[in-house]
Amino acid sequence: MVTHINFTIRRIIAGIAILLLFIVFPLVVRQPFHVHVMILVFMFGMLGVAWNIMGGYAGMFSFGQAAFFGIGAYTSSYLSIAYGVNPWIGLVAGGCAASLVAAAIGYPCSNLRGHYFAIASIAFAEIVRIVFNNWQMVGAAEGLSLPMQNESFANFLFNSSKLPYYYIMLALLLVSLAVCYFIATSKMGYYFRAIKESHKIAEVLGVNVVLYRLMAIMISAFLSAMAGTFYAQYILYIDPGSVMLLATSIQIVLIAMLGGAGSIMGPVIGAAILIPASEYTRVALGYKGTGVDMLIYGLLITLISMYYPEGVWKLFSRIGRKLT
Amino acid sequence: MSKAICFKVAGLSKRFGGLAANNDIHFFVEEGEIVSVIGPNGAGKSTLFNCVTGFYKPDSGNVFFYGKDITRMRSDKVCKLGIARTFQIVEVISEMTVLENVTTGALLRYRRIKPAMEKAGEILTFTGLYEKRDFLGTELTIADKKRLEVSMALATRPRLLMLDESMAGLNKVELREIIDLIRKIRNEGMTLIIVEHVMEAVMQISDRIVVLNSGKKIMEGTPKEVCSDREVIQAYLGEKYCAFLK
Numbered sequence: 001m002v003t004h005i006n007f008t009i010r011r012i013i014a015g016i017a018i019l020l021l022f023i024v025f026p027l028v029v030r031q032p033f034h035v036h037v038m039i040l041v042f043m044f045g046m047l048g049v050a051w052n053i054m055g056g057y058a059g060m061f062s063f064g065q066a067a068f069f070g071i072g073a074y075t076s077s078y079l080s081i082a083y084g085v086n087p088w089i090g091l092v093a094g095g096c097a098a099s100l101v102a103a104a105i106g107y108p109c110s111n112l113r114g115h116y117f118a119i120a121s122i123a124f125a126e127i128v129r130i131v132f133n134n135w136q137m138v139g140a141a142e143g144l145s146l147p148m149q150n151e152s153f154a155n156f157l158f159n160s161s162k163l164p165y166y167y168i169m170l171a172l173l174l175v176s177l178a179v180c181y182f183i184a185t186s187k188m189g190y191y192f193r194a195i196k197e198s199h200k201i202a203e204v205l206g207v208n209v210v211l212y213r214l215m216a217i218m219i220s221a222f223l224s225a226m227a228g229t230f231y232a233q234y235i236l237y238i239d240p241g242s243v244m245l246l247a248t249s250i251q252i253v254l255i256a257m258l259g260g261a262g263s264i265m266g267p268v269i270g271a272a273i274l275i276p277a278s279e280y281t282r283v284a285l286g287y288k289g290t291g292v293d294m295l296i297y298g299l300l301i302t303l304i305s306m307y308y309p310e311g312v313w314k315l316f317s318r319i320g321r322k323l324t
Numbered sequence: 325m326s327k328a329i330c331f332k333v334a335g336l337s338k339r340f341g342g343l344a345a346n347n348d349i350h351f352f353v354e355e356g357e358i359v360s361v362i363g364p365n366g367a368g369k370s371t372l373f374n375c376v377t378g379f380y381k382p383d384s385g386n387v388f389f390y391g392k393d394i395t396r397m398r399s400d401k402v403c404k405l406g407i408a409r410t411f412q413i414v415e416v417i418s419e420m421t422v423l424e425n426v427t428t429g430a431l432l433r434y435r436r437i438k439p440a441m442e443k444a445g446e447i448l449t450f451t452g453l454y455e456k457r458d459f460l461g462t463e464l465t466i467a468d469k470k471r472l473e474v475s476m477a478l479a480t481r482p483r484l485l486m487l488d489e490s491m492a493g494l495n496k497v498e499l500r501e502i503i504d505l506i507r508k509i510r511n512e513g514m515t516l517i518i519v520e521h522v523m524e525a526v527m528q529i530s531d532r533i534v535v536l537n538s539g540k541k542i543m544e545g546t547p548k549e550v551c552s553d554r555e556v557i558q559a560y561l562g563e564k565y566c567a568f569l570k
Contacts, residue, residue, distance in 0.1 A: 185437065187436075187437065191428070191431070193419065193420060194428050196419070197416075200379070200411070200415060201415040203378075203379075203400045204377070204399065204408070204409055204415070204477075205403065205428055205429045206403035206404050208400050209400065
């Protein structure tokens with residue numbers, strides 16, 4: 001019991017130390033590109049955590065997360081451009097919009113599992129992308145450009161520095177981790193894991209499978225959409241070709257699976273490995289136009305899935321246990 | 325003294341295409357009884373279980389649980405009302421520990437993890453799996469998996485427990501243990517319906533036996549009556565077995 005408490009305290013201390021490291025990082029490393037990569041790590045970490053809630057815990061392997069991401073980006077941007085709605089309100093509105101769409105598509109898919117759910121999710125996300133690509137009201141294929149405004153926290157807009165974006169994204173990641181932790185350690189998390197095993201076993205234990213699956217997909221969509229709003233405010237330009245890509249959906253799955261699906265920190269570790277790997281190889285080798293960067297990135301994914309099929313998180317927790 | 329009717333099936337029928345898997349089945353179970361459903365493969369025993377627990381929708385007929393009509397009710401609602409069941413092909417949550425598996429069942433009656441986990445611990449002590457509480461679902465033997473499945477069913481706090489072939493594939497010792505467990509559960513006041521092929525066990529523990537053949541009920545009675553019924557012997561038990569019993 002005493003060792004157990006010690007173990008917990010050490011983990012909390014380690015967590016705080018890592019968090020402090022991330023808070024100090026952009027103050028020490030001032031090159032904007034490194035800060036940009038870290039922002040992407042946090043953003044994809046958040047998308048991975050969101051995927052993990054429905055994929056890792058409830059067993060719904062969605063390959064359509066980009067749709068929720070895009071809906072979040074489009075909702076806040078459109079509301080801001082057309083009605084001057086504050087992006088912070090847009091952040092929540094985007095989450096709500098994505099959750100509603102998620103419920104509308106999730107309900108008819110209530111009985112789909114495994115590969116079939118994955119196929120349905122791809123189809124759904126592609127439909128959403130094609131609709132936005134042709135929808136004149138939201139700029140169709142041209143997309144939406146967010147107008148320049150005075151930089152301020154209230155406007156969710158900063159021109160002179162990436163630092164505020166860095167801290168906002170870090171905060172959003174922490175929020176999604178807190179949500180995931182709460183779910184994993186509550187009744188909902190147990191029920192999600194039962195549903196992941198089989199619908200039959202969940203039902204026989206009295207779980208309302210349709211309801212709990214809807215909750216998983218709606219929470220996941222909400223968090224993904226928040227990341228989408230962040231992206232829009234950060235890049236200030238969105239179009240279906242950048243925020244609703246199948247490639248993005250696949251990258252989110254890779255991050256979560258290779259980091260460790262079904263663990264709270266797994267997707268963050270996945271993002272911390274894959275995003276820098278893809279960004280730095282792209283910068284170092286991508287301009288040669290030979291695709292070497294993609295080769296290296298692909299090799300890394302192959303190696304991880306060969307040697308750590310359950311995710312790099314397993315390795316980390318093993319090392320952590322040895323140290324403590 | 326007559327006891328309360330816990331469970332009643334009235335005229336239940338279920339067809340799969342041209343095959344009548346259940347054809348106009350009637351029977352009832354009194355509170356505290358152990359009733360076994362036996363019959364050859366394909367007689368409709370598992371279909372019957374699936375029809376009354378909401379996994380199949382019966383074509384006609386009614387199912388009553390303490391007087392309440394539960395026909396075509398969704399399976400999770402049936403469970404909430406107090407009917408728990410196990411499956412012929414054992415189902416446990418493989419990525420969870422034994423304790424977490426049972427806790428998931430107990431969460432039906434508790435909001436928070438901690439009391440549910442305490443309850444799960446009590447149940448595991450009762451079913452004799454407490455020592456293995458930290459094993460993963462996948463790490464258990466078939467006998468322990470079946471015991472775990474029963475523990476999970478008990479954790480939902482049922483008033484009626486339905487066991488679908490909990491004894492198949494067990495060796496003599498394991499069989500002895502599961503029979504003892506079923507008796508122990510009954511002594512706590514539980515009503516049980518059992519589908520089983522292991523006749524020596526069925527004859528020992530059942531108060532009454534319902535015999536199905538080709539989707540129809542052909543006989544109902546005490547173990548003794550069933551053993552001496554010509555039709556049952558022909559359809560299922562066989563001459564040799566009954567000679568052995570006598």
